[in-house]
Amino acid sequence: MSARALLPALALLCGCPTGRTSAPAPQAPRSPTAREVRVESTPAGALAAAPGSPPCTTPCSLWLEPGRHRVAVRKTGHLPFELEVEVGPDGAPQVSAALVSSH
Numbered sequence: 001m002s003a004r005a006l007l008p009a010l011a012l013l014c015g016c017p018t019g020r021t022s023a024p025a026p027q028a029p030r031s032p033t034a035r036e037v038r039v040e041s042t043p044a045g046a047l048a049a050a051p052g053s054p055p056c057t058t059p060c061s062l063w064l065e066p067g068r069h070r071v072a073v074r075k076t077g078h079l080p081f082e083l084e085v086e087v088g089p090d091g092a093p094q095v096s097a098a099l100v101s102s103h
Contacts, residue, residue, distance in 0.1 A: 034063040035092040037085060039071065042098050046075035064092065073097040 039048040041058040049055040050071045053062040062071065066089045073081040078099040085093050 030063050031065060033089075034065055035087050035089075037062045037064055037069075037071065037087060037092040038094040039073065040094070040096050041073050041075065041081075042096075043075065043078075046073045046078070046081075046097065046099060048073050048095070048097075058097070071095050073099065075099055078102055 034053075037050070038061055039056070039058050041048070044058050046058045047055055048058050048060055048062060048071065050062050050064055050069045052069070053064055056062060058073065064085075064087045066087050068084060068086055070082055070084050073095070079102050081097040081099055083095055083097070085095060087093075
């Protein structure tokens with residue numbers, strides 16, 4: 001196999017951009033009881049994640065079932081941010097993460 005044929009596979013493994021665009025991965029259907037949790041960060045473009053919801057890039061929304069959840073926000077070059085939120089049956093809090101540079 002040529003090096004040119006291996007480039008897309010290597011880029012996928014390392015998370016490197018390939019210059020190609022592709023359709024977004026299909027998302028699993030959301031539960032009817034899940035509630036939207038808006039996540040923002042300064043600076044924007046951080047990865048937000050919580051168990052039970054696909055990760056997203058801020059500003060974005062996580063969809064979580066009612067109950068307690070730990071929301072994590074990460075961005076390269078910044079200290080990690082985590083916050084426990086309580087998602088109620090009628091709504092959810094907004095998460096605003098002020099990320100601190102790790103340099």
